[in-house]
Amino acid sequence: MGAALSLDRTAQAQRRGPHASGERWLAFLAIAGAHAALFAWLVHAGVVPRQKAMDVLQAFLIVPQRIAPRIVPPAPPQPERKVQRVPKQAETLPPLSTTAAAPTAMVAPPVAPVEAKPAPAAAPAVEAAPLPVVAPRFDADYLDNPKPAYPVSSRRRGEEGRVVLRVFVDAEGRAAKVEVQESSGHNRLDESAVTAVARWRFVPARRGSEPLAAWVRVPVVFSLRD
Numbered sequence: 001m002g003a004a005l006s007l008d009r010t011a012q013a014q015r016r017g018p019h020a021s022g023e024r025w026l027a028f029l030a031i032a033g034a035h036a037a038l039f040a041w042l043v044h045a046g047v048v049p050r051q052k053a054m055d056v057l058q059a060f061l062i063v064p065q066r067i068a069p070r071i072v073p074p075a076p077p078q079p080e081r082k083v084q085r086v087p088k089q090a091e092t093l094p095p096l097s098t099t100a101a102a103p104t105a106m107v108a109p110p111v112a113p114v115e116a117k118p119a120p121a122a123a124p125a126v127e128a129a130p131l132p133v134v135a136p137r138f139d140a141d142y143l144d145n146p147k148p149a150y151p152v153s154s155r156r157r158g159e160e161g162r163v164v165l166r167v168f169v170d171a172e173g174r175a176a177k178v179e180v181q182e183s184s185g186h187n188r189l190d191e192s193a194v195t196a197v198a199r200w201r202f203v204p205a206r207r208g209s210e211p212l213a214a215w216v217r218v219p220v221v222f223s224l225r226d
Contacts, residue, residue, distance in 0.1 A: 130207070136169040136201040136216040148196035148220055151188040154225065161185040163193040165218045170200040171211040184222060193220040 137146060151159075161184025169179040179196045180190050199220055205214035 014072045035110050099111075133206070133212060134206045136167075136173075136205045136214055138200055138216065138218060140203055143203070145200040146196060148192045148222075150222060151167065151192055154186060154188045154193045156224070158224065159184075159189060159220075160223055161189050163190050163220045163222070165193060165197050165220065166215060167197060167202070167218050168213065168215050169204055170213045172202050173202045173204045173211075175202065176202055176213070181217065192222075196220075 162182070163180065163184045164182035166179045166181040167175050170176045171221060175198050178194050180194065183190050184193075197220070202216070204211040205216075
């Protein structure tokens, strides 16, 4: 019998379910509307202050734009300014006075006597260059000097050679001294040359027209072919 009662209540609840839920929603809406109306009245009456709207800050990301470089065209050349030359005005000179100035006496300063400069010393006379000395001569035809004798013994032995004598000739043309400077290699030939030249006559050395004593070389040749 208890089971039958529970089934009966369940069946009743199922029959009442849709209507009961609808009634509850209507009651909720009525209550919510009453509260909203009350709140609106309170705000209007100033009992409840109005809430100020909050400022909303919005952040935007700004992307920098690329600016192309500005090309400045070159300035056109400026025309040269011609400088105008202003002619100079001729300076006006004051008029000359025609009145002659009174003559004034000018005293000349005393002039100091000029000392006479001594005459420059005469340049010493340039000595003339000495005249060259002409060596003695022994080959003049008019001297007639004989040749040295060829020794017989030297011919037999076939001796030949050349003797150079050094002769000191005095101012009168005589052979004051005879020396053998270069030997022929044979004493007989050398002695024959010295003996002959010692008797020769010479033209003495001279400086200008003045005879001088001087040395001279005399070569003597001994040859079997002569």
